Amino acid sequence: MIITEIRPNPEFEKQVADLGGADVKMCFQCGTCTASCPSGRRTSYRVRKLMRQTQLGLREEILNSEELWDCTTCYTCVERCPRSVPIVDVVVALRNMAVAEGHIFENHKKTAQNLYKIGHTVTVNANIEKLREELGLAKTPPTVLANKKAMADLVKLMDATGFNKIVE
Amino acid sequence: MAKYAFFLGCIAPLRYPGLEKSTRVVCQKLGIELVDLNDAGCCPAPGVIKSFSKDTWLASAARNLALAEKQGLPIVTICNGCYGSLFEAAHELNNHPEVLAKANKFLKEIGMEYKGTTKVHHLAEVMYKEVGIDAIKAKITSPVKYKVATFYGCHFLKPSDIKQLEDSENPHMLDDLVEATGAVSLPRKQKTLCCGAGGGVRAAFGDVAKEFTKTNLENMKASGAQFIVDVCPFCHLQFDSSQKDLGFNIPVIHLSQLFGIAMGMDEKELGLSAHTVPVKL
Ligand code: SF4
Ligand code: SF4
Numbered sequence: 001m002i003i004t005e006i007r008p009n010p011e012f013e014k015q016v017a018d019l020g021g022a023d024v025k026m027c028f029q030c031g032t033c034t035a036s037c038p039s040g041r042r043t044s045y046r047v048r049k050l051m052r053q054t055q056l057g058l059r060e061e062i063l064n065s066e067e068l069w070d071c072t073t074c075y076t077c078v079e080r081c082p083r084s085v086p087i088v089d090v091v092v093a094l095r096n097m098a099v100a101e102g103h104i105f106e107n108h109k110k111t112a113q114n115l116y117k118i119g120h121t122v123t124v125n126a127n128i129e130k131l132r133e134e135l136g137l138a139k140t141p142p143t144v145l146a147n148k149k150a151m152a153d154l155v156k157l158m159d160a161t162g163f164n165k166i167v168e
Numbered sequence: 169m170a171k172y173a174f175f176l177g178c179i180a181p182l183r184y185p186g187l188e189k190s191t192r193v194v195c196q197k198l199g200i201e202l203v204d205l206n207d208a209g210c211c212p213a214p215g216v217i218k219s220f221s222k223d224t225w226l227a228s229a230a231r232n233l234a235l236a237e238k239q240g241l242p243i244v245t246i247c248n249g250c251y252g253s254l255f256e257a258a259h260e261l262n263n264h265p266e267v268l269a270k271a272n273k274f275l276k277e278i279g280m281e282y283k284g285t286t287k288v289h290h291l292a293e294v295m296y297k298e299v300g301i302d303a304i305k306a307k308i309t310s311p312v313k314y315k316v317a318t319f320y321g322c323h324f325l326k327p328s329d330i331k332q333l334e335d336s337e338n339p340h341m342l343d344d345l346v347e348a349t350g351a352v353s354l355p356r357k358q359k360t361l362c363c364g365a366g367g368g369v370r371a372a373f374g375d376v377a378k379e380f381t382k383t384n385l386e387n388m389k390a391s392g393a394q395f396i397v398d399v400c401p402f403c404h405l406q407f408d409s410s411q412k413d414l415g416f417n418i419p420v421i422h423l424s425q426l427f428g429i430a431m432g433m434d435e436k437e438l439g440l441s442a443h444t445v446p447v448k449l
Contacts, residue, residue: 020222038362039369042379070376072369073215074362075326079336088327091367095219104220107371111216119209120178121216128182128442135189135439141181142204150207153278157231160277161223 009057016054021093026083027051033077033087045070047077047087054090063098069105099166109167116167119144119154170298172244172289173236174202175254178210179401180246186439187401190428191246191291197307197431198299203241208232211245211253214323215367218253226267227274229257234275234282242287244294246424248400249366252323255288259330262286290324292399292423293333296341304348309432311350316426317393317418318342318353319384319407321400322362336360345423346397349430356391358383365406378410385416395447396420408444419447 013024027048034040034048045067053062062068068091077087098104104112111121118124120143129139144151158164180187195202209228210217218225232254236243245251260267262284272281295304325336334341337360343353364370364380385407388396396418398404408420421429425438429449440447 038364038380039376043373043376069219069368069372071367072322072362072364072377072380073367074322075336076322076360076362078327092219092222096222099220105368105372108216108220108368111213111368111371112220115210115212115217120182121210121213122178122182124182128185131439131442132181132185135185135437137181137185137189141176141188142206143176143181144207144209147207150209153280154209154228154231157227157274157278158224160274161221161227163221163224166220166224 006056006058008055009059012057012059013055015097016090016093019093019096021086021090023085024051024054024090027055027085028083030082032080032082036076036080038074038076039070039072043067043070047071051085051087051090054094062094063101063103068094068098104166112163113167116155116158116163119151169199169201170294171201171203171241172294173205173239173241175205175208175211175232175236175243175245175250177245177247177250177401179405183405184401184422184439184442186437186442187246187404187422187424189437189439190422190424190433193433193437194424194427194431198295198304200294200299202244203239205232205235205239205243208235211250214249214253214256215369216371219368223274225253226257226260226271229253230261230271230275230282231280233258233261233286234280236286237283242289244289244291246291246399246422247402248290248321248323249402251288251290255331258286258288290399292324292342292345296345301344301348304345308349308430310430312426312430314351314395315354315392316346316351316395316397317356317388317391318346318359319363319396319398319403320360321398321403322366324399342397342399342423346426349426351426354391354393356393357387363403363406365402370406377406378414381406381410382414385411385414385418388418389416393418397423397426399423411445417445419443419445421447
């Protein structure tokens with residue numbers, strides 16, 4: 001029998017907390033979250049397990065796992081957790097750490113690139129532009145799309161936060 | 169007259185402009201003045217962008233909030249995703265000076281500052297709380313008889329500890345709004361189940377997202393619903409775009425479109441040609 005010793009890694013919990021995912025230590029593993037989780041019902045993602053892994057600081061297991069990206073951020077678990085663990089904030093913090101290590105799906109990168117390019121997460125489409133005009137709306141919505149300077153500012157702002165490294 | 173900065177987001181103006189148009193027309197009829205929030209960008213999306221970089225999410229949201237602050241207006245949005253992002257960002261920024269200071273460090277790079285005063289509302293909330301059911305009923309000129317499945321989505325009511333709108337497990341706000349038009353909101357199983365699209369799941373694992381949608385559609389069909397009425401362009405997109413593959417055919421309309429119909433809007437103004445599942449009134 002092989003026994004693997006797991007040493008808790010409190011440093012990891014602190015990093016997660018710094019990224020907005022505080023209080024994962026409050027989790028007492030009741031499983032209410034997993035029992036409520038619509039994603040867990042359809043995938044191999046287990047949110048209770050993820051909270052435990054986070055407490056233990058199982059960095060590699062967590063950041064390399066695809067399941068980390070199965071959460072739809074529906075908040076059902078957060079509504080029901082008896083210990084008020086900010087579960088979605090923890091998931092988001094862990095995802096930020098995973099992305100910082102270069103774990104990002106191609107389709108997510110595309111969404112990020114769209115935002116970086118035009119300030120929106122979806123592309124501009126000629127048929128919709130036409131429909132907008134038929135509806136009496138401005139062909140180009142009055143967002144960053146309609147103002148080059150505003151768009152340049154948004155890119156500059158995103159660069160300041162390091163987003164350029166993510167979309168590269 | 170109530171006055172709001174209208175935050176468009178991405179999906180409504182760029183995929184379903186009929187939602188934007190209906191909102192403009194309906195708000196005018198209800199005495200809600202909408203001022204375009206010029207130069208705004210993506211909220212940014214709470215699932216994807218926030219999952220990639222919380223700093224980017226916070227700074228970009230703060231920029232949008234600062235634009236509204238400059239106009240001196242609260243924000244109104246017709247999208248749960250935008251509402252989720254902007255409300256949560258405002259909640260953090262307006263209540264935590266250290267978070268605000270962090271965002272302002274970024275905003276300084278583009279010569280902007282956010283003071284932490286912008287309030288964020290969802291259109292359905294404004295209609296329910298500010299306009300009120302009775303005042304809405306008074307504006308209904310073409311009552312409808314549809315049997316509908318209401319779809320709240322997730323980020324309208326949740327997380328309820330900060331949104332504080334109503335019980336997220338057993339809500340009735342949207343049902344009351346829908347019934348003000350003469351429609352009947354049918355009960356069904358798992359009414360608060362997520363559409364499946366959020367959190368980047370639609371983009372990364374489209375089949376998983378569709379599994380959520382399928383359960384919802386099965387329950388909606390079993391309830392006898394003729395329409396799905398949503399309050400979020402992203403849920404709208406998920407329901408509208410996946411039914412063909414899943415073998416369903418229930419037309420999807422946003423609350424603003426339902427109100428538009430019941431307030432006598434010309435059918436052509438509803439932008440229904442952008443819908444994949446044909447909508448017959
Ligand atoms: S519901 Fe809360 S306390 Fe229970 S296992 Fe999940 S996170 Fe832990
Ligand atoms: S927020 Fe994520 S983890 Fe929680 S119930 Fe929803 S899908 Fe599951």
